Amino acid sequence: MPNARPGAGDARSHPTLHDLFVARVHAHPDAEALRILPQRARGPIGGAKPPVDTPLSISWRTLATRAQAIAKGLQTLGAGGALPPSARVAILCDTRLEWVLVDVACVLAGLVSVPLFPNIEPETLRRVLSASDTQVVIAENPWQAKKVLDLRAPRDGSAAGGLEPAGEPRIVLIDEVMTLASGASATLAELGPMGAPPLTLAAIEARGGEASRWDDVPDRAEAPRADECWTLCYTPGTEGQPKGVMWTHDNLRALTSQLARVLPWPEKPARAPEVQLLATPLAQAFSRALLWFGLVGPHRPKPSEGPAEPPLVTALARSELTVFDDARLLRPTIMVGVPSLFERARAEVMRNLKGGGPISALVSRWADEARTEEPSLGERLRYGIAERVVKSGLSKRFGGSCRLYLSGGAPLGEGVQSFYLRHGVPLREAYGLVETLALTHLDVAAVPVVGCVGRALPGVDQRIGPDDELFLRGPQVSPGYWRDPAETTRVFDDDGWFATGDLARIDEQGRLFITGRKREIIVLSNGRTLAPRPIEAALREAPLVAQALVYGERRDFATALIALDGEELTRLAESEGLSHLDAEALSRHPIVHARVSAHVQRVNQRLPPHAAVKKHALLASGLSAEAGTLTPTQTLRRSRIAERYRHLIDSFYAESF
Numbered sequence: 035m036p037n038a039r040p041g042a043g044d045a046r047s048h049p050t051l052h053d054l055f056v057a058r059v060h061a062h063p064d065a066e067a068l069r070i071l072p073q074r075a076r077g078p079i080g081g082a083k084p085p086v087d088t089p090l091s092i093s094w095r096t097l098a099t100r101a102q103a104i105a106k107g108l109q110t111l112g113a114g115g116a117l118p119p120s121a122r123v124a125i126l127c128d129t130r131l132e133w134v135l136v137d138v139a140c141v142l143a144g145l146v147s148v149p150l151f152p153n154i155e156p157e158t159l160r161r162v163l164s165a166s167d168t169q170v171v172i173a174e175n176p177w178q179a180k181k182v183l184d185l186r187a188p189r190d191g192s193a194a195g196g197l198e199p200a201g202e203p204r205i206v207l208i209d210e211v212m213t214l215a216s217g218a219s220a221t222l223a224e225l226g227p228m229g230a231p232p233l234t235l236a237a238i239e240a241r242g243g244e245a246s247r248w249d250d251v252p253d254r255a256e257a258p259r260a261d262e263c264w265t266l267c268y269t270p271g272t273e274g275q276p277k278g279v280m281w282t283h284d285n286l287r288a289l290t291s292q293l294a295r296v297l298p299w300p301e302k303p304a305r306a307p308e309v310q311l312l313a314t315p316l317a318q319a320f321s322r323a324l325l326w327f328g329l330v331g332p333h334r335p336k337p338s339e340g341p342a343e344p345p346l347v348t349a350l351a352r353s354e355l356t357v358f359d360d361a362r363l364l365r366p367t368i369m370v371g372v373p374s375l376f377e378r379a380r381a382e383v384m385r386n387l388k389g390g391g392p393i394s395a396l397v398s399r400w401a402d403e404a405r406t407e408e409p410s411l412g413e414r415l416r417y418g419i420a421e422r423v424v425k426s427g428l429s430k431r432f433g434g435s436c437r438l439y440l441s442g443g444a445p446l447g448e449g450v451q452s453f454y455l456r457h458g459v460p461l462r463e464a465y466g467l468v469e470t471l472a473l474t475h476l477d478v479a480a481v482p483v484v485g486c487v488g489r490a491l492p493g494v495d496q497r498i499g500p501d502d503e504l505f506l507r508g509p510q511v512s513p514g515y516w517r518d519p520a521e522t523t524r525v526f527d528d529d530g531w532f533a534t535g536d537l538a539r540i541d542e543q544g545r546l547f548i549t550g551r552k553r554e555i556i557v558l559s560n561g562r563t564l565a566p567r568p569i570e571a572a573l574r575e576a577p578l579v580a581q582a583l584v585y586g587e588r589r590d591f592a593t594a595l596i597a598l599d600g601e602e603l604t605r606l607a608e609s610e611g612l613s614h615l616d617a618e619a620l621s622r623h624p625i626v627h628a629r630v631s632a633h634v635q636r637v638n639q640r641l642p643p644h645a646a647v648k649k650h651a652l653l654a655s656g657l658s659a660e661a662g663t664l665t666p667t668q669t670l671r672r673s674r675i676a677e678r679y680r681h682l683i684d685s686f687y688a689e690s691f
Contacts, residue, residue: 048260050283051141054330059098062345067329068092069309069349069364070131089363092131094345101135104235105143106242111170111204111233117145120258122166122266124148124203126159126181127174129316129350132208132235136172137316138329140265144258147265148278149317152178153659158276160185162268163203166278166516171203172235175212176222179205179232205232260284266516267319269468278516279468288509289323289471290331292491296478298438307344308333311366311433313357313375316350319472320443320464324348324370358382361433369432372443374668376461377450381577383427385605397423405456424457440464442472444669445548447571452484463487465548469525469532471510475546489544496540497531503552504538505531537565554672556586564592564645570670572640573647576633577602578626581657581664583675584647585683593686594650595679596630597657621654649686653679 049057070090109117123145127133140147148166150159152174159181163171173179186202211219222232258264263280299308310328312321327333328348349364351357357375387398400420406413429436439454442464454461465475465487474496477488490496494508507530514522525533537550550565557563566584573582573596580599586592603620607613610625620626630652638646657663663675676683 048284049287050258050260051264051286051326051330052144052258054287055098055138055141058330058345059094063095063098064093065345066091066307066347067094067097067345068131068134069347071350071352071360071363087363089349097135097138100239101138102142103239103243104135104139105145107238107240108139108145108170108242109143110241111206111238117143117169119144120146120263121170122146122148122168123170123172124150124163124166124168125172125317126150126152126154126178127172127208128152128353129312129314130174130208130352131350132172132174133316134325134348134350136235137265137325146263149265149267149322151315151317151659154181155662156181156184161275162278166266168203170206172206172208173232175207175209176220176225177212179207179222180225206235206238207232208235210234258283260287261513263513263516265322267322267468277518277521279512280514280516281471281512285471285510285512286323286326286330288493289473289491290327292493292510293327293473293476294332295492296476298478300437305344307347308368309347309349309364309366309435310368310370311349311351311357311361311364313351313354313360313369313371314443318372318443319468320372320466321370323466323472324440358431361431361436363433365433365435367435368438368440369436370440370442372668373441373446373450374444376439376441376454377447377574379428379431380450380453381599381602382431383424385577385602386427387423394423401457421457425459428454428457428459438462440476442466445567445571447574448485448568449572449575451482455482455484465546467534467536469512469534470506470508471512474506474508474510477545483545486545486547488546490546495531496546498538498540499533501552502537502539502549504534504536504546504548506534507531556584556592557588558586558592558644559588559590560644562644564642566592569594569637569641569645569647572637573634575637576630578606578629579633581668581670583657583670583672585676585686589687591648592645593683594634594647595653595675595682596634596650597653597655598626598630600655617654621652627652651682651686 070092071087072090108123111117112121123136123140125133125136125147137147148162148168150162163182163185171182173182182203182205207222211221214220260283262282264283265281266278267281268276268278310324312325314321316322316325325348328346331346333346349366351360354375357371358379361369384398384401387394387401397420400416401424403416405417409417432439439459439461441461446463451461451463460482462477462482463486464473466473473491474494475487475490477483477486479488494506494510497505499505511530511532514526535552536548537552537555538546538548540546550567554566555563556566564586569584569592570582573579573594578599579596581597583595584592585594598617598621600617603617603626606626606629607615607620612620612623612625615623630650634647634650657670657675659665659668663671663678665671
């Protein structure tokens with residue numbers, strides 16, 4: 035592992051995540067740590083299964099007791115009866131209580147967790163398991179376990195490309211039975227040959243529960259150093275193959291301390307705890323960092339007098355599809371999500387207004403109005419009514435109690451953020467990469483600045499290189515990539531500076547504005563350049579547009595592929611009497627083309643002439659992570675999309691239309 039960053043000091047004297055977590059449990063054993071909703075069609079979480087829509091409260095004592103039992107059980111899974119220190123344990127699972135239990139258990143056991151997105155592609159899964167030398171995979175259900183089993187090397191030697199027998203990880207199942215889309219149940223044996231039945235997480239927990247108490251703290255000489263890796267986070271792979279980013283105990287300790295100092299906490303101590311709702315898969319770096327901020331972070335500065343603040347509670351959404359229903363039940367005060375979540379909330383609020391009758395439709399037009407610098411009395415009245423109605427609609431989407439909205443994991447469109455701010459909802463953008471624990475900047479101004487990701491967190495240095503690339507240095511910058519010294523040397527220098535690959539500018543107040551991605555800048559055939567991300571964000575502002583990709587590298591002009599939103603397309607078909615047409619036919623219909631083309635022209639009016647989208651095509655089905663065209667955080671995989679639709683892109687430049 036690379037050396038610690040300059041100025042790290044003696045890592046042996048620093049607390050590890052194990053130390054911080056145990057201290058938290060001792061300080062607040064009976065306080066609420068997690069707030070969750072039971073998963074549909076899954077087993078009970080202790081005792082009788084509660085109603086699906088009844089939140090469950092998990093105390094710090096319960097979390098620690100169960101995690102320590104799993105930790106002890108995991109340690110028995112090695113080839114010689116014990117896993118070696120820092121052995122890799124992959125988590126292939128949707129967001130749920132067991133995900134957190136295993137993640138904490140790995141820290142308590144001194145193992146290195148490897149979080150995986152549940153929709154990971156087979157080739158990426160094979161590469162990650164091989165590169166990380168994973169020895170145990172925690173699979174959520176038979177379907178996820180089968181993904182791993184299918185990677186095993188053929189015994190007859192008829193094919194290549196699988197995992198070698200010596201490198202095949204042990205599989206531990208969370209759910210032995212899964213519910214199919216048809217409603218039927220399936221076990222691993224019914225999905226194909228598997229060899230010996232895998233262990234279950236319940237059996238692992240039972241085995242470990244007999245071994246020791248949760249508060250058995252390992253001797254400091256045996257515990258990991260604070261500058262050692264505790265997890266491997268693989269990048270989504272938008273620019274080539276994913277890389278295993280090492281996060282150290284010191285990295286996370288620094289980040290949680292920084293966040294506690296800058297987050298806009300309530301001025302007066304609250305009797306009830308703050309509740310953060312994580313709405314994206316926990317394998318996503320932004321959610322993962324905030325999960326551990328809730329588990330070990332100091333949270334807000336300690337009050338000078340009065341009772342200690344209750345710890346931050348972490349609530350888990352069941353899925354991205356159910357997040358608005360979950361927010362209503364879990365009542366978060368802090369909403370954490372990727373930009374697509376906030377885009378969806380805006381679209382739903384405006385759609386409901388437009389379809390809610392003449393008065394609501396009128397308010398929706400007021401909400402879309404461009405604001406004048408010196409509004410008349412009538413304009414101020416319209417703005418006020420629209421702001422109140424829209425703000426109420428957005429608030430209800432997020433449970434009605436949110437005071438802080440954090441968007442991260444991907445660039446937030448300026449149109450989306452300005453909409454929230456225009457209607458009195460302070461949506462704040464966080465910035466960071468997997469290599470910087472997903473957070474180095476946060477806009478904590480009283481009124482966030484559109485397009486600004488804020489100032490650097492305390493202790494983070496920033497500078498702009500000669501080609502406008504952003505360089506960062508600080509205690510939460512990763513020491514490098516797992517077993518990849520060449521790539522580590524390429525982007526991390528000896529002084530601790532990390533080359534982000536993002537183009538940016540820093541204003542006189544130290545605020546950071548991301549202007550593009552170094553490898554995504556499009557150079558036209560005439561030498562003019564354009565940044566596709568802002569154009570794509572502007573195109574997505576139309577309800578009919580789910581995703582957009584702007585193209586034009588070494589071509590004469592910019593073009594775009596526009597994926598339609600299925601729900602909005604269905605509504606348009608119903609209103610126009612076109613319900614008899616399928617999505618493919620609708621994508622070719624003149625009415626749909628006219629709607630989208632009008633929006634493209636509006637976007638072009640805001641662009642310099644050379645960046646205008648001259649031609650575009652509509653895709654009937656949206657781009658998706660399942661299809662491999664989006665990352666799990668809904669970021670475009672540009673090379674894959676361009677390859678898949680090469681014939682369509684080429685036609686833009688071959689035809690004269």
